[in-house]
Amino acid sequence: TGPHTPHAQHLTTQLQQKGIHLTITTCDTSNPDQLQQLLNTIPPQHPLTTVIHTAGTNLFAPVSETDAESFSSVTAAKATGAAILHELLLDHESLEHFILFSSGAGAWGSGNQCAYSAANAYLDALATHRQTHGLPGASIAWGPWAGKGMSAGDAAHGYLEKRGILPMEPRLALAAFHRARAQRPNSNLIIADIDWERFAPAFTARRHSPLIEDIPEVRQAAQELEAAASTAKTTTAQPIAASLRERLARLTPSQQNQMLLGLIRTGICTVLGLRNPEGIEHQRAFRDLGFDSLTSAQFSKEIAKETGLPLPPSLVFDYPTPQDCAAHLRTQLVDTDEGEDATLSNGLPQVAHRRPVEDEPIAIIGMACRFPGGVRSADDLWELLTSGKDAIGVFPTDRGWDLDTLYDPDPDHPGTCYTRNGGFLHGAGDFDAEFFDISPREALAMDPQQRLLLETAWETIEHAGINP
Structure with missing residues (x-):
């Protein structure tokens, strides 16, 4: 809007009285x-x-x-x-x-x-x-x-x-x-x-955040939240959990599931402002219901208050549907056998003892590799596999080998090789010694595999998004 912006003329006059020249104009900055x-x-x-x-x-x-x-x-x-x-x-x-x-x-x-x-x-x-x-x-x-x-x-x-x-x-x-x-x-x-007490729990519900975790107010909010949770465990939470366990113990597995599903649906309505708990599908993802990090943290608090269980803010991410969440609560509140295979009234199998995400045995967060065929990263390796390219190539010329005398078609001839091709890491000698604070002479004396290990270890950590 340029000079036609509300109060633009008033601002210009004010500044001119102070000896400041102002020009307001229009321009498409792109x-x-x-x-x-x-x-x-x-x-x-x-x-x-x-x-x-x-x-x-x-x-x-x-x-x-x-x-x-x-x-x-x-x-x-x-x-x-x-x-x-x-x-x-x-x-x-x-x-x-x-x-x-x-x-x-x-x-x-x-x-x-x-x-x-x-x-x-x-x-x-x-x-x-x-x-x-x-x-x-x-x-x-x-x-x-x-x-x-x-x-x-x-x-x-x-x-x-x-x-x-x-x-x-x-x-x-x-x-x-x-x-x-x-x-x-x-x-x-x-x-x-x-407001760190509101912002931090929701922002860190799914993962740690290096952006804010060193801020004093964030650390203080986390400590206060932990202290409050600890106090709740020893005061009001235990009687609530005990009472709920007693009620569940008098029900069949199918009835237990329906009761917990009802509790979860009520929590969803409370947090999202919905009116009809029965209209919430038990297999529909929380994400599709409209949950985000903030409402997820609020939902965890609501269910923790109703069950007396210590629940993480990431509850809806770890157990992404009401049915999954109900199954998790049941394993926390009811003593079930590991092999139980109860069938619910809705025809769905009971999910028993769902393993927490924290117990996942292997989680790949960073990769690095070297393979023949010019492969210097995981992406290169995938490209090699999907394209079906041959990784076997001619002998490298940077190893100090006498290639003229190395080859002999007779496999029994001593000290020679009867093929001119193989799987080699071309460029294996291109080692940046200075980067690793290693002298050039020491680098030459090192085992080449150790140099490759240094490079790929560094790249793996870097690829994981961690400052090496």
């Missing part, structure tokens, strides 16, 4: 020609020193409901505009600050803002790219602002506040902005008002 024309309007006697890129547009929808056109439209305003500014200002020696307004949606993620999250994650990466190349660059991932910000509206603010993400007063946000710029001019930061 159009390189328009951006260049805008930069050309800056007078030479006042060279450009600061860029603050705040442009953006949002779309509240998950990946499954976002088409390519919508995704492109959302990412263009933020990511494309920032990329063009970066290119146009590469040789601007007067530039002191290149500040990108990012969002918490890109920092900690948002399942219902897929395009917006991706665009903001790009801004964070672009700022880092500039920093590593000695250029001014900073990204600030903002939480929601109160007033007429991008998350304006009671519905948006209500959705975020339920998750512990509180709207910031603009004066407070701007004060934090100026303080951040003064203390850390070229760095990527998050500025947000978070």
